[in-house]
Amino acid sequence: MNKKLALLLITTGILGGCEQFNQESVSQSSQASETSSSIDTLTPEEKQKLAEEAEHQAMLDALPAVSTEDWNLELVNNWTKIDESIERPLKALPNGLLVDERIIEDYTAMTNAGKEAGHEIVAVSTYRSVELQKTNYNNSVQKYLNEGHSREEAVKLTEDYIAIPGGSEHHTGLAVDVMDTEWVKTGKGLIAEFDTQASQKWLVEHAAEYGFVLRFPKGKEEETGIEYESWHFRYVGKENAAYMKKYDLSLEEYIALLEEAGK
Numbered sequence: 001m002n003k004k005l006a007l008l009l010i011t012t013g014i015l016g017g018c019e020q021f022n023q024e025s026v027s028q029s030s031q032a033s034e035t036s037s038s039i040d041t042l043t044p045e046e047k048q049k050l051a052e053e054a055e056h057q058a059m060l061d062a063l064p065a066v067s068t069e070d071w072n073l074e075l076v077n078n079w080t081k082i083d084e085s086i087e088r089p090l091k092a093l094p095n096g097l098l099v100d101e102r103i104i105e106d107y108t109a110m111t112n113a114g115k116e117a118g119h120e121i122v123a124v125s126t127y128r129s130v131e132l133q134k135t136n137y138n139n140s141v142q143k144y145l146n147e148g149h150s151r152e153e154a155v156k157l158t159e160d161y162i163a164i165p166g167g168s169e170h171h172t173g174l175a176v177d178v179m180d181t182e183w184v185k186t187g188k189g190l191i192a193e194f195d196t197q198a199s200q201k202w203l204v205e206h207a208a209e210y211g212f213v214l215r216f217p218k219g220k221e222e223e224t225g226i227e228y229e230s231w232h233f234r235y236v237g238k239e240n241a242a243y244m245k246k247y248d249l250s251l252e253e254y255i256a257l258l259e260e261a262g263k
């Protein structure tokens with residue numbers, strides 16, 4: 001065992017109950033007192049650092065047997081543009097919107113479970129071509145220009161929510177923007193306050209069971225490059241979603257961790 005880790009485990013009492021430390025031989029107890037004196041020499045910062053290193057190692061050890069090359073871990077963001085050469089098996093949901101057909105079974109199971117819990121979840125925006133994204137992006141910039149903003153401001157305001165064409169996860173067919181039928185009737189659209197709806201809270205709690213994660217959570221704006229979006233869910237598969245939820249990771253952070261582990 002790594003000496004630092006052993007020290008840490010002793011400090012936290014994990015190894016305290018081990019037989020070897022309970023034996024009352026003189027040599028064992030003198031060894032133990034030496035050990036505790038070396039722990040005493042650590043500053044609180046050093047102890048904290050050791051604890052963080054051990055925690056990080058535990059996270060690496062707990063990673064599922066997956067690969068960053070897996071189709072459901074495809075990363076697309078403002079820095080990582082879509083690979084348009086990849087063929088995407090698109091298929092329509094019952095409402096006609098296209099998604100990658102490999103997510104339909106889990107998506108349907110999720111919305112059915114939501115329905116049983118009293119929430120009529122509906123997909124309102126799914127697969128989007130790069131061309132359509134260009135149109136959306138340009139329309140948004142134009143809207144802000146018309147409101148009197150400078151071009152620089154208009155671009156900034158647009159990019160808070162709208163990905164640069166080629167940089168939208170919607171190009172993968174793995175992302176679904178959702179509302180519920182009640183929210184649709186309010187006409188408020190895709191705004192952060194959708195998270196006041198019980199359906200959204202239900203999704204945040206249960207989406208991972210069906211392989212989905214809230215892709216742009218509050219507090220992860222730096223990592224994702226996108227403002228909080230209470231409505232945008234992304235399919236990553238059940239194993240990945242469970243891990244990301246447990247450790248509160250954005251897809252960018254999760255992929256960086258997988259890369260660090262050589263997966």
Ligand SMILES: [Zn+2]
Nearest residue numbers: 175176177232
């Ligand atoms: Zn979206």
